[in-house]
Amino acid sequence: MPTAIEIYKLLPKKNCGECKFPTCLAFAMQLANKKVAIEDCPYIDDAAKTSLQESGAPPIRLIKFGPQDAQLEIGDETELFRHDKKFYHPTVLAVSMNDSMPEEEQERILQQAKKLEFERAGQKLKLDALALRNDTGKAEPLERLARKVTGESKFAIILFGKDPEALRPAALACKDRRPVVGTADKTNLTGMISLAKEGNLPLVVSADNLDELSELSSKAKESGLQDIILDLTREELASQLKDLTIVRRMAVKSSYRPFGYPTLMRAGSGEEGVSRATLGIAKYSSIVVLDVADPAVLYPLMTLRQSIFTDPQVPLQVQEKLYEIGSPKPESPLLLTTNFALTYFTVAGDIEKSGVSSWLLVANTEGLSVMTAFAAGKFTAESVAKLILKFGIKDKCTSGSIIIPGMVSRMSGKLNELTGMKIVVGPRESSGIPKFLKTLS
Amino acid sequence: MGLEIPKQRYSGKVVQTRFGATPEHGGTRGKSYMIGGSDSLPFHAFESEKIVAPLIGMEVVDTLRGMDDVSLGSMGDIIGDPVKWARTCENEWNADFINIKLKSANPEEENRSPEECASLVSEILRATKLPLVIYGCGSAEKDAKVIDAVSQAAAKERVFLGPADQDNYKTLAAAALSNGHGVIGFANLDINIAKQIVILLMDFGVKREDIMVDPLQAALGMGIEYTYSTLERLRNGALMGDSSLQVPMICDCSVALGAREAVEVNPNTGDTLQRAINWETITAQTSVLAGVDLIVVRHPESLRRVRKIVSSLMGGA
Numbered sequence: 001m002p003t004a005i006e007i008y009k010l011l012p013k014k015n016c017g018e019c020k021f022p023t024c025l026a027f028a029m030q031l032a033n034k035k036v037a038i039e040d041c042p043y044i045d046d047a048a049k050t051s052l053q054e055s056g057a058p059p060i061r062l063i064k065f066g067p068q069d070a071q072l073e074i075g076d077e078t079e080l081f082r083h084d085k086k087f088y089h090p091t092v093l094a095v096s097m098n099d100s101m102p103e104e105e106q107e108r109i110l111q112q113a114k115k116l117e118f119e120r121a122g123q124k125l126k127l128d129a130l131a132l133r134n135d136t137g138k139a140e141p142l143e144r145l146a147r148k149v150t151g152e153s154k155f156a157i158i159l160f161g162k163d164p165e166a167l168r169p170a171a172l173a174c175k176d177r178r179p180v181v182g183t184a185d186k187t188n189l190t191g192m193i194s195l196a197k198e199g200n201l202p203l204v205v206s207a208d209n210l211d212e213l214s215e216l217s218s219k220a221k222e223s224g225l226q227d228i229i230l231d232l233t234r235e236e237l238a239s240q241l242k243d244l245t246i247v248r249r250m251a252v253k254s255s256y257r258p259f260g261y262p263t264l265m266r267a268g269s270g271e272e273g274v275s276r277a278t279l280g281i282a283k284y285s286s287i288v289v290l291d292v293a294d295p296a297v298l299y300p301l302m303t304l305r306q307s308i309f310t311d312p313q314v315p316l317q318v319q320e321k322l323y324e325i326g327s328p329k330p331e332s333p334l335l336l337t338t339n340f341a342l343t344y345f346t347v348a349g350d351i352e353k354s355g356v357s358s359w360l361l362v363a364n365t366e367g368l369s370v371m372t373a374f375a376a377g378k379f380t381a382e383s384v385a386k387l388i389l390k391f392g393i394k395d396k397c398t399s400g401s402i403i404i405p406g407m408v409s410r411m412s413g414k415l416n417e418l419t420g421m422k423i424v425v426g427p428r429e430s431s432g433i434p435k436f437l438k439t440l441s
Numbered sequence: 442m443g444l445e446i447p448k449q450r451y452s453g454k455v456v457q458t459r460f461g462a463t464p465e466h467g468g469t470r471g472k473s474y475m476i477g478g479s480d481s482l483p484f485h486a487f488e489s490e491k492i493v494a495p496l497i498g499m500e501v502v503d504t505l506r507g508m509d510d511v512s513l514g515s516m517g518d519i520i521g522d523p524v525k526w527a528r529t530c531e532n533e534w535n536a537d538f539i540n541i542k543l544k545s546a547n548p549e550e551e552n553r554s555p556e557e558c559a560s561l562v563s564e565i566l567r568a569t570k571l572p573l574v575i576y577g578c579g580s581a582e583k584d585a586k587v588i589d590a591v592s593q594a595a596a597k598e599r600v601f602l603g604p605a606d607q608d609n610y611k612t613l614a615a616a617a618l619s620n621g622h623g624v625i626g627f628a629n630l631d632i633n634i635a636k637q638i639v640i641l642l643m644d645f646g647v648k649r650e651d652i653m654v655d656p657l658q659a660a661l662g663m664g665i666e667y668t669y670s671t672l673e674r675l676r677n678g679a680l681m682g683d684s685s686l687q688v689p690m691i692c693d694c695s696v697a698l699g700a701r702e703a704v705e706v707n708p709n710t711g712d713t714l715q716r717a718i719n720w721e722t723i724t725a726q727t728s729v730l731a732g733v734d735l736i737v738v739r740h741p742e743s744l745r746r747v748r749k750i751v752s753s754l755m756g757g758a
Contacts, residue, residue: 081670081673081674081677082666082669082670082673083670083673083674115709118709118710120662210444210446211443211444214444236753236756237484237750237753237754238484238486238753238754238755238756239756241484241485241730241754242485242486242487245485246446246447246487249447249449250446250447253447254447271722271746271749274719274722274723275722275726275746275749275750275753278723278726278727278730279726279730282669282727282730282731283730294711294712294715295709295710295711295716296710296711296712296715296716296719297711297715297719298711299702299710299711299716300661300662300703300716300719300720300723301723303661303662303702304661304665304723304727306662307661307662307664307665307666307669308666308669310666312666312670340663340664342662342663346701367664368630368659368664368667369659369663369664371663371696371699372630372657372659372663372664372667375629375657376629376630376631376657377629378629409549410547410549410580428507429701430701431701431705
């Protein structure tokens with residue numbers, strides 16, 4: 001991003017005030033801080049405008065697609081390592097189907113895809129998109145499939161094919177969702193570019209090596225296309241990792257514009273599909289397309305995505321305090337757990353399931369689970385004793401005993417010594433809580 | 442047109458060290474490895490003299506306590522008999538090494554004696570030719586005695602003993618030094634603690650070549666991102682030239698199967714066994730991508746998959 005002074009040099013310096021700022025310099029400062037858009041200046045000439053847009057653009061272009069009320073955003077990343085700041089836009093996960101499949105098969109995949117929606121640690125995890133492949137090479141079957149899935153679901157759409165003419169009717173049919181279209185390679189680039197430009201759609205470009213990919217992306221850009229997605233799919237994980245790393249590195253470290261776009265990976269299926277997708281989520285893929293909708297594959301991958309894309313400065317956690325589950329009375333059971341969001345939601349859910357109103361004391365373990373926090377020395381008899389004092393637990397909860405997670409049974413002796421409370425060792429797994437609480441009462 | 446690929450060269454390098462002793466090195470192991478030696482980020486062959494493949498080991502635990510139902514149901518009656526288990530790791534599952542966990546020494550559980558632990562280690566050494574990593578029960582007081590006993594039982598085999606923390610590093614270091622073993626320092630997901638334990642061990646007289654770091658593996662969904670970023674930061678630090686971080690790293694990915702979501706029966710999240718294997722494999726692959734040098738898994742199917750993944754990351758080499 002250029003500095004305010006660099007921007008100022010390109011402005012008309014009329015101080016007209018029509019941008020709602022008193023001087024051009026004031027406007028330049030706002031622009032440098034990305035508070036306003038260059039378009040707010042009515043008198044800037046086109047050359048200066050283009051130059052500013054270029055230099056001010058983020059290193060990786062932000063692209064939006066999908067249904068208008070649930071748009072997906074990809075790109076606009078700035079880091080190679082999440083610990084340096086964070087990764088901003090979670091990898092879009094898509095499941096593929098193709099237009100040569102029997103209709104029952106298409107229906108089965110669609111139904112399976114719709115079920116890929118989970119509540120986890122207070123967040124909703126779900127499949128984002130469907131990738132429709134034009135295996136028939138004909139327009140009509142793809143259009144029919146596109147109409148079917150847009151009519152019956154809210155997924156974002158990716159259309160894959162070789163022939164832009166076969167893709168066009170399908171693209172039109174779901175134009176409200178701004179589908180991603182692809183794949184453009186050196187054989188069909190011109191036609192695919194016209195298709196993308198016509199509908200203002202993001203275009204996937206693909207090449208076997210980075211040299212060629214850079215050329216294709218430059219050509220697409222020169223043709224006036226803005227939203228380009230780089231297909232980085234490689235056979236071996238070694239070259240997959242290498243190309244993803246080089247593209248991200250050149251985009252953010254060297255501001256190499258031909259690589260300043262989101263990336264897409266066709267992960268395939270089977271165990272190779274899982275390992276490619278895992279690599280893609282950890283290492284820079286913006287979209288991962290899987291040829292499988294099995295929840296035993298997607299649920300772990302969605303969990304990985306949720307984890308990798310949390311803000312390292314703000315792990316998923318809840319506040320340290322004494323929670324009321326149901327409407328506990330002073331003598332109701334008192335349970336202990338840590339403030340990792342998933343741990344809290346799981347335990348709270350299981351207490352609710354038991355139907356026994358209880359107190360739940362949540363310790364701040366910096367968002368670590370019971371097992372991890374205990375191993376890391378962040379959940380100890382000493383820290384829990386302090387917590388009991390801090391929240392005046394003995395006054396609020398009069399049962400005189402505290403139920404601790406089975407995994408930390410080893411703190412019993414010490415905790416009893418420090419607090420004088422009776423220590424009851426609860427189940428090792430939260431799932432044992434309902435039965436445990438019922439037998440207690 | 443010839444794209445110029447920017448290559449990152451580093452001043453630092455992870456030290457290399459021997460793990461396991463064959464007769465040539467005074468032991469009885471059938472295999473011995475040089476571990477460590479990375480001079481680049483993991484699998485970055487395009488900017489490395491020589492990339493290093495992580496070793497994939499399997500755990501052998503001396504108690505069934507805490508074992509998940511999926512493993513119990515799919516790994517057979519081997520679990521429960523540590524000697525048979527160890528033999529199977531070598532002969533059927535093709536593990537690179539074995540991580541023995543002497544959990545039953547815990548005074549608040551089975552409270553097995555140091556002598557019993559040592560004799561189990563001796564038996565396993567006779568049953569398998571694989572190099573060993575040996576972990577105590579986690580109770581500092583008891584481990585002092587347990588690790589001392591097993592260190593003697595495994596004399597000259599060049600095992601790695603752990604985990605050493607601030608409270609027990611002296612006894613572990615002494616046990617390792619007297620029998621030519623290595624020590625694994627425990628880092629609590631904290632880069633500063635990692636540095637500290639390496640420095641403490643070195644001040645005590647352990648050579649850097651005799652140290653590994655265990656940053657603590659958190660399972661997928663149970664804080665895996667902490668482990669991922671800690672590994673990346675540790676390895677970056679080592680490559681940037683921080684000598685106290687230039688040691689190999691080890692992660693125990695079997696914790697993945699301790700996550701409830703991995704092993705619970707829940708039709709919404711798919712077939713339990715497949716999900717569990719994916720859970721452990723993804724946990725392991727994530728750490729491998731972040732630079733770990735040795736990983737430990739529980740399930741043989743996870744081992745098979747992770748081996749394929751590593752081979753593919755090495756470029757099929």
